[in-house]
Amino acid sequence: MPTPATTGRPTVTVLGHQEREVLSAVGCGLRDDEIAAALAVPQDSVAEHLARILVKLGLRDRAAAVVHAFDCGLVVPGCGPRARPVGPVPLTAGRGAGATVRISLLGPLQAWQGGRPLRLGHLRQQAVLAALALCAGRTLSPQELLDGVWGAEPPVANVVPVYIYRLRKTLHAGDGPDPVIEHDRRGYRLVSGAVDVDAARMEELVTDIGTADRAGEPAEVIRLCSRALDLFRGELLAGLPGPLAEMERLRLTERRMAIVQRKLEHQLRLGQYSEAIAELFALLAAHPLNEPVAAMLMRALYRSGRQADALTVFDRARRRLADDLGVPPSRMLRRTHQMILSGDEAGLGLTGAAR
Template identity: 60%
Template sequence: MPTTTAARGVPGTTVLTADEREVLYALGCGLGDAEIADALALPAHVVAERISRVLGKLGLSDRAAAVVHAFDCGLVVPGQGPRRPTRTPGSTAVRRTGTASGPWLRVSLLGPLRTSLAGRPVDLGPLRQQAVLAALALSAGRPVSRRRLLDDVWGREMPDGNVVPVYVYRLRKSLRLGERPDPVIRRDRYGYALPRGVAEVDVLCMEDLVTRSGEAERAGDLSEAVRLCARALELFRGEPLAGLPGPLAESERLRLTGRRVALAQRKAGWQLTLGRHAEVIAELSALTREEPLNEPVAATLMHALRRGDRRAEALAVFDRTARRLADDLGVAPGDVLVRARRAVLRGDGTGTGRVRAGAA
């Protein structure tokens, strides 16, 4: 149940987080706790906690008052929000009816490509056809020309015939919900597009969470910044776009993998400032096993170990990383790793390894 752009700025809901606005919307639509948990794929206790926060922040006495508030502030419009969950056969997912946002579609790219329609997995056909949908999902609602799709998905291996229109036609059929006539993939004179609001794309959700975490940092709420950053990292399910062919998929794999590492460092910097050294050590120890040549990650782990009075382990991280750099790349450790080692040996408070807000 995605939060609409309009809902974000609704008067009377600005004190709520996006997650809390989702719950208020669901209450306004007449859904009970179990139905909200089902719709948002959340445990029942989390739903109860969010409802409690909504009531507290808005100064409302009970659920009935929340329903009235949802209508009064325009978050739910009479006749346009479902009064009961609308379900498709064999599905427990809820989708909004009477809106122009299209079918309830999710596209997950932060791992192997996964697509679900009204809660059910969708078979997207051949790999190149899947890559076409991925390219449209990554365009964030902007039209992509036929020529650009050919370059992004096929590169130098240009196909014969009208393969792009054929693949788009097949995707439209696969992604159509029930008897709805409007296609998920739209076309205009600029090309094909998966318009914003039609699908929930995990890459865009991740970037929204990152933006909100930066806002929380600037507001001085590092705990909230850590929480939001953690949610962004949880969206990663392995190698992004794993197995998809084409130049775009390859470049996005590299970019999003780097994005994940940068976010982990950013979160670690905030955690160190909050004194949560044990969390940083556990999380970055796992990340250094995945990224053994990443010097900034190793340096941040060393600072966390030093702050936790585990100097020997911190120096072991330096030695291990230096050996891998020499064996795999034939280079010596860089300044960031050398400075971390000096800080460990001195045992001082310099070189905290904190990541700047804009680094991610």
């Protein structure tokens, strides 16, 4: 992290006592009215102090002052101002003691505490929280966060400690001293048991789905798949910047597709063709080059007595593959097409299925 010595900026020794207190409070992310209340000074005086601080330290704006407060050691991530607490400003007002923070990643990033939505700040700060939630249980170093959120265009200064402090203040669970984000010499992580992340619950359900599948319980597989799919709620990590969010969007999209296909496959095994057809049509419309989905739809249509519609699905898939990718249908899709033409129900896996 840059320091005043390496940046060539003056140190806080040039500031008066109250100016240092104001800079500490600014570094903690407090607004001017909160600082005024905490220090028992007029709000206009806070603005005047901050203006003098910027001039004395050669800083551009308030954001630069926040970073400088951390660089100079006036503020330690998660510990508040080093000089003394910034007044009685309540950081957890209205939150129940021991409340669990819920974080949703399977859509636009959101967080709640006690049913109340939390304000998570601007997109880069949200992306830092998303990185911690996606890697729940693992410590991320500041460099990993910089690489994951900023990629090849890192910020001018290491603002990760600033964002972490603000997030800890926002996510603080209850009135106790324990934070939701832990910090040690290796980096930052979410406190185990303090945060409920929907992506983690989805992965637990995927494990349960595999157990039910191995036990030969197709109805239970369908039920668990439906529960997992109910957790998805729109565009994944919508709008969040950085290579980590982009990679996770792709991974979670594939995860959702795999769960959908698994559910539909078991519906076909149970002979629930009419229930599966509408969802398969919608899925193929969204992913027209997905050949396994096309094959499942063809099987469902054939078993429902709609052989002509099943063959039409094949023809459309074949044309789309040729036009978009310049390739013929895969062996799997061609084999499904041939078995429908020959009425090979055993080959289609339909023998003995309920009508």
